[in-house]
Each structure stands twice: as C-alpha cells, then as structure tokens.
Amino acid sequence: MIKAALLFRSAFWEEIDEGRYRGASFFHSPGAAFPTFWTALPERVPLLVAWAGGPKAARLARAAVPEIVREAVASLASLFGGKGGVEDRLAAAWVHHWQQDPFARGAYSYVAVGGHRARRALAEPLDDTLFFAGEAADYEGEHGTVAGALASGERAAREVLECG
Numbered sequence: 001m002i003k004a005a006l007l008f009r010s011a012f013w014e015e016i017d018e019g020r021y022r023g024a025s026f027f028h029s030p031g032a033a034f035p036t037f038w039t040a041l042p043e044r045v046p047l048l049v050a051w052a053g054g055p056k057a058a059r060l061a062r063a064a065v066p067e068i069v070r071e072a073v074a075s076l077a078s079l080f081g082g083k084g085g086v087e088d089r090l091a092a093a094w095v096h097h098w099q100q101d102p103f104a105r106g107a108y109s110y111v112a113v114g115g116h117r118a119r120r121a122l123a124e125p126l127d128d129t130l131f132f133a134g135e136a137a138d139y140e141g142e143h144g145t146v147a148g149a150l151a152s153g154e155r156a157a158r159e160v161l162e163c164g
C-alpha cells in the first residue's frame with residue numbers, strides 16, 4: 001500500500017462546482033494510478049490523502065518519490081477534469097511506502113478467490129483453549145481496520161467467557 005499526503009494552498013475541492021464537494025470524505029477514480037483520495041473531515045484542512053493498494057501500489061513502488069507525487073497529483077487532476085488548478089496549488093507532499101517500511105512490510109490481510117470462509121476458519125477456537133483475535137479474524141465485515149481488530153477481540157473474549 002502506498003499513501004501520499006498532499007498539502008494544498010487551499011482546499012480547492014471545497015470551492016469548485018459551487019461547493020458541491022464541500023462535505024465529501026472520499027473521492028474515487030478507479031482508472032487512475034491513485035484510485036482513492038480522502039479528505040480530513042470533520043477537520044477542514046487543505047490536505048488530501050492519496051491511496052493505492054495491490055498491483056497499483058506494486059507498480060508505483062518502482063518509482064522514485066517525485067514521480068509518485070506526480071502520479072498522485074495527475075490522478076487527482078483527472079478526477080476533477082482539470083478544474084481547481086490542482087498542480088499549481090500543491091504546497092507539500094509526503095509519501096508513505098508501507099511495503100518498504102521494515103516495521104510494516106505490507107498492509108492488511110486479504111482473502112484470495114474462493115477464500116470466503118477463511119476468516120471464520122482462522123477465528124475458530126482450538127480445543128476451547130486457544131482463541132483468536134486480530135483484524136484478519138474479523139468476519140463481520142470490518143477486517144483490515146482497527147474497528148475490526150477491536151470487534152474480533154471482543155468476540156474472542158466472549159468465546160472465552162462462554163466456555164468457562
């Protein structure tokens with residue numbers, strides 16, 4: 001996963017198209033190098049986070065940081081159809097390269113084709129002795145998130161109580 005935090009001189013997306021995007025939390029552009037952006041709402045700051053995962057992140061990972069920033073800005077510019085003067089308003093950018101981070105080495109768990117039962121199997125207690133929590137063991141739809149990790153911990157704790 002690659003994230004680029006893009007700081008602009010102003011929150012241009014709040015201004016264009018008569019303020020239509022003022023309340024937007026996410027922008028999606030499936031065909032772009034960076035397909036997802038999010039704002040800092042409820043904070044109103046001129047910052048967008050560009051996100052790419054999977055094969056798109058692997059491709060971007062081969063590029064140098066300035067090229068990654070250019071790709072993020074180009075993705076955003078195409079998303080808004082050239083409105084907002086995206087390129088000229090960029091003030092600073094920070095790239096977070098999680099595949100190459102020695103303490104992360106990747107991102108979240110994912111299920112391969114045909115693995116729709118995998119999370120439930122992973123979360124199955126062993127001999128009423130070992131109980132499993134963690135985002136990968138959440139099967140209620142919040143996997144890959146802190147919320148999923150917390151929910152799986154509560155679920156595992158309930159299983160321990162039920163067995164005592």
Ligand SMILES: Cc1cc2nc3c(=O)[nH]c(=O)nc-3n(C[C@H](O)[C@H](O)[C@H](O)COP(=O)(O)OP(=O)(O)OC[C@H]3O[C@@H](n4cnc5c(N)ncnc54)[C@H](O)[C@@H]3O)c2cc1C
Nearest residue numbers: 001098104106107108133134135136143144145146147149
């Ligand atoms: C780059 C990135 C961005 C993310 N952004 C978001 C976000 O914006 N919002 C969101 O909700 N989620 C986000 N997530 C996902 C979220 O961080 C995880 O889903 C969550 O932290 C998982 O919690 P966990 O307790 O399952 O695992 P972890 O937080 O990974 O905890 C596992 C712990 O076990 C320890 N450990 C591993 N092996 C051993 C061992 N053998 N012995 C002892 N300890 C061990 C590890 O050191 C670690 O401390 C992001 C993840 C990444 C990588």
